[in-house]
Amino acid sequence: MSILKAKRFWKEAKPAETDSGWRVELDGRPVRTPAKTLVVLPTLELAREVAAEWNAQEGEIDPSGMPFTRTSNSALDKVAVQHDEVADMLAEYGDTDLLCYRATSPQELITRQEEAWDPVLDWAAENLGARLQTGAGVMHIAQSESALIPLRQMVREMDDFRLAAFHDLVGISGSLILAFAAARDYADIDRIWQVSRVDEAWQAEQWGVDEEAAEQAEFKRREFIHAKRFYDLCG
Template sequence: MSEWKQRRFWTEVTVREAEGGFAIALDGRPVRTPGKALLCLPTEAMAQETAAEWQAQEGTVNPLTMPFTRSANTAIDKVAHQHGEVADMLADYGDSDLLCYRADAPEELVRRQAETWDPALDWAATELEARLESRVGVIHAAQAPEPLGRLRARVHALTAFQLVGFHDLVSLSGSLILGFAAAQNWRDPETLWQMSRLDETWQEEQWGEDDEARAAAEIKRLAFHHAKRFFDLS
């Protein structure tokens, strides 16, 4: 038996002020999350983006074309109730940050990593008051507790909606520092994404591109850009 799929039943999509933000209504009926909570967005700009996704649906509703709705559902139904656990999980990236683990050879890769990643670590030391140290190799070496504590406090200070966007900025890049760099506009999202892909780009230059890997990377790249947009509108 085929899985049931919701079909578009509404004519008009509107944004309305609600307690705590802005809600989406379909023919006057408020949209609710899968957990039955009111789909209430923190800013009107985010609500308008979300409303546009509902307006764009034709025939069968396709959640894959509704990234703002899905991210908002996650913020309301999950992250709002598990804020501390999610914040701790993301803060833990600081102790194994992608930018801190460097190759010992070949010389060109060593140089490229230093030129690309050191400025981000320097930025974090100044703007986030958190100096993370690089090391050679992939074996874990703990960072000093003081900078990690400062980074953890910053993560915990994010709202549930911000944390949803921040989650993907960090997890997709593999770097807590790049997540903060995106959130605070140190560089544009595409530049930061390419910084996180330095090692993969190097391998592609040496051995050629793999079509499946390239397609998977493109999905992640688009998700990274959405995460930045979602964070900004939070």
């Protein structure tokens, strides 16, 4: 059975200011999410990115080429209706953060993890008020409530749009701390991505590059960079 795809029906997409933010209009008609929510964005810069994606469509609409529209839809249709639940789910990563679980061997990998991850944990202690503990192996490392509470509060304080982007920063990196590091410009976003991939880089050096895994990693890298860009454009 064939599935009919939507085709471009508008001549121009452009931002339009409203009392509550910026919407994107297609020949004067406002864009809505898949759940029919009116798309109202927090900044003109974000609205311009969304409008540019609609203007770039030719013939059949390709959602895969509209990342800013997709993340905006997620913010409005998914995050907005369960903000605290999403925030608390992401905050739980602090209790199982990637940066806290270290290799037991070989020494070169242990050293690489220390050199890449310890400075970020030190930054988090100083700038987020959260000192997370580390350990070797895969056994759960219990973190103190004094460290987790401020992290949870900061995530909860994000608006729906920032939280949608933050969701991807956390999920892709596997680290709440690296997501905060990305959001707060601890380092260049590509550097933060590399920090999240210490183990994978080590494995590739030992066993060679798996082409399928490399393609998946590149897709994730682009999504990580997009999430950072979306977060920044929220104001």
